[in-house]
Amino acid sequence: MNQFLSRRTFILILIMSILKIIFKPMQVLASSLASKEEWNLSKEEWKSRLTEESYYILREEGTERAFSSPLNNEKRKGVFHCAGCDQPLFLSDKKFDSGTGWPSFWDSIQGSVETKVDFKLIVPRTEYHCSRCGGHQGHVFNDGPLPTGKRYCNNGLALRFVSE
Numbered sequence: 001m002n003q004f005l006s007r008r009t010f011i012l013i014l015i016m017s018i019l020k021i022i023f024k025p026m027q028v029l030a031s032s033l034a035s036k037e038e039w040n041l042s043k044e045e046w047k048s049r050l051t052e053e054s055y056y057i058l059r060e061e062g063t064e065r066a067f068s069s070p071l072n073n074e075k076r077k078g079v080f081h082c083a084g085c086d087q088p089l090f091l092s093d094k095k096f097d098s099g100t101g102w103p104s105f106w107d108s109i110q111g112s113v114e115t116k117v118d119f120k121l122i123v124p125r126t127e128y129h130c131s132r133c134g135g136h137q138g139h140v141f142n143d144g145p146l147p148t149g150k151r152y153c154n155n156g157l158a159l160r161f162v163s164e
């Protein structure tokens, strides 16, 4: 049994290594670069501005636990800002209940987010981040409601809600 398991583990490691080599040229930065020079802050500067959890999400492309953010159930009218630089990203009237446990939107404020493809789970996913500070927000999928058909799956810790 042990031998079987270790052989399976070995094969798995081998496959992962091969995939890693294949995808290496497409590997992405740990976080996206800021488009505005004044938001190209050092690691230390970001750490002093953000909580530990928000730093992990915004600057290291982490993901919070599903259903952990109070913003998941936020239903008031208002604007969702980037927790890194305070740029407005989403309007409350574009928010919908996706049932995933993460605040979800079917559209972003024009020009506020930029996308890139990541391979963190091997399968390509479209990552998006704040267009101003480059802070990671979440992933966008094509299974959202009309009219866009998009589902922006956002980390609540990467947002700051400002009610109207």
Ligand SMILES: [Zn+2]
Binding pocket: 082, 083, 084, 085, 086, 087, 130, 131, 132, 133, 134, 135
């Ligand atoms: Zn930002």
